[in-house]
Amino acid sequence: MNGDAVAGAAHRFAEWFGRPPAGVWSAPGRVNLIGEHTDYNDGFVFPFAIDRRTVVALGDRDDRVLRVGTSHDPEVVSIHLDELSPDAVEGWAAYPLGVAWALGEFGADLAHARGVDLYIDSDVPIGAGLSSSAAIECAVALALDDHWGLGFDRPTLAKIGRLAENRAVGAPTGIMDQTASLLGEPDSAVFLDCRSLDADVIPLGFEADGLSLLVIDTRVSHAHATGGYASRRASCEAGARALGVESLRDVRLDDLGRAAELLDDETFRRVRHIVTENQRVLDTVRTLREHGPGAIGPFLDASHVSMRDDFEISVPELDLAVETAQAAGAIGARMTGGGFGGAAIALMVDALVPIVTREVMAAFAEQGFREPVVFTVRPSAGAHRDL
The missing domain is CATH 3.30.70.890 (GHMP kinase, C-terminal domain)
Structure with missing residues (x-):
């Protein structure tokens, strides 16, 4: 991630929430080189991560409230961890908060988790087909996994992001976007079998x-x-x-x-x-x-x-x-x-x-x-x- 973008997200987190963040994570959007609408048909796709990213700054709280803010909206959205559900939040906040809910669906013990504040910024174009949504989901999933010490591997985090998008957002997408965002490597694309979820990173x-x-x-x-x-x-x-x-x-x-x-x-x-x-x-x-x-x-x-x-x-x-x-x-x-x-x-x-x-x-x-x-x-x- 561009150092200025990371520093900027940390600075804006401090402006929004009154303290420095505990950490900053980022995840890329993706271009699908070829393989469109094949993912939810158990087929093959060949996407790659791009040099446009979503950055998430995270800070601890002393209660069990999740708060999320973004550069795209002046309002902070809050929810108690006990109230998380796929229908609890609408609009853009369904992406990050849906991920928090989906972590619990995959076995994370959220009953003892402390709340966090999240600040999200991105230079992945919205609505351009470059998967700005998966970039949010994967950045938040990795941040929460690291910070809460959940220990999920990246293929599982991809499934968590897909569940959030399918259930919390209501978009019936496959797992391609999240896999590319989590597994991408420089000058390479991810050859993904969407049935077996076997992924092979291939130099381009x-x-x-x-x-x-x-x-x-x-x-x-x-x-x-x-x-x-x-x-x-x-x-x-x-x-x-x-x-x-x-x-x-x-x-x-x-x-x-x-x-x-x-x-x-x-x-x-x-x-x-x-x-x-x-x-x-x-x-x-x-x-x-x-x-x-x-x-x-x-x-x-x-x-x-x-x-x-x-x-x-x-x-x-x-x-x-x-x-x-x-x-x-x-x-x-x-x-x-x-x-x-x-x-x-x-x-x-x-x-x-x-x-x-x-x-x-x-x-x-x-x-x-x-x-x-x-x-x-x-x-x-x-x-x-x-x-």
């Missing part, structure tokens, strides 16, 4: 090959707890039931002909996206190992087409970002995240970054779209204690 080689990953935040906001995300998950579950399998992970490419006969057109296309996307993840990892990052572009491009046409989660701004980056020479480009807004990513040689940025800005202006926010991200380290 972007730096050695002179490649940059450009994020194009369309500033079309999305929210996983509402809208089309839940309906897409329901379609996948309906497709699995109709095909007689536990999850769409069990459907192979050569099963798609039978699926087309059994399913209505919309459900079939949802299923086809998941099945082909799982294969694209496997192909990307294999190609990366055998030929390096410069050869993975076709899988990124095909992933976007599948999300646009079969899963129908893109929007015109995302399509324009992807098409403009491709036309300007990107190796590959796709939307990333849950869809219905958020960000696109484009992999390119370093020298193309200013050119693609200029072309994207011009294309958005020509279409009358809101000006996007364009920046590069580096695959970076996962959650850790900073102070």
